[in-house]
Amino acid sequence: MSFFSLKGRKWTVTESLVIILLALVPLFVTFPYRVNIFLSWEGAYRMSAGQIPFKDFGSPLGYGFWIVPALFFKIFGPEMVSLVKAQVLLNIMAGFAFRSILKSVGVKPGVRLLSVLVFVLSYSFFNFWPWYNHTVIVYELVGFSFLFKSFFSDSRKRSYIWMALAALFIFLSVFTKQDGGGMAFMLSLLFLAYNSFQTRRWLDLPIFGGMFLVIAVLFIAPLMPGFAYWFNHGQAPHSSRLAINDFTDEIFGNSNWIKGYVVLVILCITAGVQQWNTWLQQRREVLFALLTLGILGEAAIFQVTSYTPPDNNIFFHSFAFAFIATYLCNHLQVNLDRGKPLLLATVLVLFWWSGTWWKYISRFTDRLFPAQEMVDAHHPNQENVVNRRNFMLNSDTTDVPVSSWIFSDLKPFRKIYMPASTVQGMDRLMNLPVVKGNKGDLKVLNMSELTPLAVVIPYKPETGPDFPLWYHLGVGMFNRQLATFKQKVKDHHYDLIIYEYAPGLNNFFPFALRDDLKQHYQQVDSFLAPRRPTNAIIEVYVK
Structure with a gap:
């Protein structure tokens, strides 16, 4: 049987x-x-x-x-x-x-x-x-x-x-x-x-x-x-x-x-x-x-x-x-x-x-049967190769393909790869004087997608019944919370602010707060956010 x-x-x-x-x-x-x-x-x-x-x-x-x-x-x-x-x-x-x-x-x-x-x-x-x-x-x-x-x-x-x-x-x-x-x-x-x-x-x-x-x-x-x-x-x-x-x-x-x-x-x-x-x-x-x-x-x-x-x-x-x-x-x-x-x-x-499992197998077949690479499309003396992989030219010079992403040494990000700019930016962040001199009482506002930084900086996330879990204006927070953040920025309440500027997303992180950051804080660094496509920037501010 x-x-x-x-x-x-x-x-x-x-x-x-x-x-x-x-x-x-x-x-x-x-x-x-x-x-x-x-x-x-x-x-x-x-x-x-x-x-x-x-x-x-x-x-x-x-x-x-x-x-x-x-x-x-x-x-x-x-x-x-x-x-x-x-x-x-x-x-x-x-x-x-x-x-x-x-x-x-x-x-x-x-x-x-x-x-x-x-x-x-x-x-x-x-x-x-x-x-x-x-x-x-x-x-x-x-x-x-x-x-x-x-x-x-x-x-x-x-x-x-x-x-x-x-x-x-x-x-x-x-x-x-x-x-x-x-x-x-x-x-x-x-x-x-x-x-x-x-x-x-x-x-x-x-x-x-x-x-x-x-x-x-x-x-x-x-x-x-x-x-x-x-x-x-x-x-x-x-x-x-x-x-x-x-x-x-x-x-x-x-x-x-x-x-x-x-x-x-x-x-x-x-x-x-x-x-x-x-x-x-x-x-x-x-x-x-x-x-x-x-x-x-x-x-x-x-x-x-x-x-x-x-x-x-x-x-x-x-x-x-x-x-x-x-x-x-x-x-x-x-x-x-x-x-x-x-x-x-x-x-x-x-x-x-097959679409759910073939993408894993295709990693090996692509190596066995590599596609013909396109030569310089603007070179006048070379025969151009046009196929379904390259008939459109990518004009986005800011995009970072996933194939070039790297790993971070920071423990919360173990086994997770990100754009090199993000990894290097986090390393620079960890070496800032305000972070290296942290005695556990650092006041941080992290308006970015790198929330695991709370473990490695480290800092205690701000709490309270009027504090939002995330900062999407009109979805995760509202004007009342925005007014509070704006006032805290004007009062220099935070020692370190990590802000993500995503211009293509409607107030995913409140645009209005960025204007106050430019006025009342000093921007010391910026690097790519870990997004695909890489169309957002993480900015670092100190007093």
């Missing part, structure tokens, strides 16, 4: 290996500095140091995003690579949560294994760094896995334990990012409403709502009153950054994958249902359909509300694949639990998502 024809633990082991082994890959590679990762580091560092969100710093988000990274900082230290290790755990959590959901709705082992592979390749494998737009979905999937287990539990007591855990993780999803978490909560109510109607367990819906409310109060009450100001639920000074045409333009003008999947899912349901009244009684199938369509709807909205980076919403591929593959295999009588069909399907899935 072949390996794949065996049932039970063989499938569990195979699926677990796919989830765990691919999640562990980031532990064995090095990374370029990730744009915006400073925010992940700063929140985790502050919480790991015992600071309390909304008491010691403010954020328009809940602190759910920083729980796992802060735990890893406590275990492994406040290094950038600790964030990578935290993301390994989050990817493993997401993979097993997805697998659990598919088991609950009765997906057969072969299709389930392929769907897990699609999930890992399309959503987890290339997510090396923790980011709130990803963590919010991880918590949502864990919440859904517990909720679906509660639906099909044989014990009423265990059912409510699973439901309580579902309420906890759905709240953590909301407490990570309001848009994804809010949609997770609404989908949970939809699933509960259908399940309660079919099982006549009418108390499940209000019990879940009560559990969610109690958990929310336990988390939020100790954080008041700062929470009411900082957490964005539409109150001033927060403002809506969305318009109805943002949704219509994106959904009707783009979203081809999502719309295609919706059409295929509806066709599968229509082709598979003989008697609608009978089908509506089949809880697993209906919940599977509601889940798939709900995830597709969430992805359509999420791509507008969380628009950066542009691939935040691609968690939908694996759900759509699992549903469509299940129906196709049933109607075409294809048994993917057998070895040969499963092997062929695996090859097709790997071909479909």
Whole structure:
């Protein structure tokens, strides 16, 4: 009997290996500095140091995003690579949560294994760094896995334990990012409403709502009153950054994958249902359909509300694949639990998502089959070589290709490479008299992406209920905080100020503060910020 024809633990082991082994890959590679990762580091560092969100710093988000990274900082230290290790755990959590959901709705082992592979390749494998737009979905999937287990539990007591855990993780999803978490909560109510109607367990819906409310109060009450100001639920000074045409333009003008999947899912349901009244009684199938369509709807909205980076919403591929593959295999009588069909399907899935793994292999093929180099395009006596790699000339003379980035000797940046200008600039910063003479009482304002400098300078990050976690004006801080910073600069409150000037980003670091820095402080250095493209400058100011 072949390996794949065996049932039970063989499938569990195979699926677990796919989830765990691919999640562990980031532990064995090095990374370029990730744009915006400073925010992940700063929140985790502050919480790991015992600071309390909304008491010691403010954020328009809940602190759910920083729980796992802060735990890893406590275990492994406040290094950038600790964030990578935290993301390994989050990817493993997401993979097993997805697998659990598919088991609950009765997906057969072969299709389930392929769907897990699609999930890992399309959503987890290339997510090396923790980011709130990803963590919010991880918590949502864990919440859904517990909720679906509660639906099909044989014990009423265990059912409510699973439901309580579902309420906890759905709240953590909301407490990570309001848009994804809010949609997770609404989908949970939809699933509960259908399940309660079919099982006549009418108390499940209000019990879940009560559990969610109690958990929310336990988390939020100790954080008041700062929470009411900082957490964005539409109150001033927060403002809506969305318009109805943002949704219509994106959904009707783009979203081809999502719309295609919706059409295929509806066709599968229509082709598979003989008697609608009978089908509506089949809880697993209906919940599977509601889940798939709900995830597709969430992805359509999420791509507008969380628009950066542009691939935040691609968690939908694996759900759509699992549903469509299940129906196709049933109607075409294809048994993917057998070895040969499963092997062929695996090859097709790997071909479909080759973009996620080929970039690693291409590093070797590029060496084996090097492209013909272009000669000087302006040289009159040489034959020019024009191909798809060079038909456009790069006129950006400031860009520094990642291939020329280097590593820093500073411990928090271990295994992370950055532009040479950034590394050399940090070395010069560490040799400034104000830093070398630091006795631990240095007052520093670090408005840059190099937040791990707090460990090596070192300095204690400023705290207070009106102090923002990050400095994006209109998003992470507001005019009240800007006025405070401007006054502190005029009063020469800080010994050292590190300011990042990103002219192409709308007040990512407040432009108005730079004018005061020029007037009241002395600029002693500048170097490239660790961005790609390298279009921002870090400026160093002293009294």
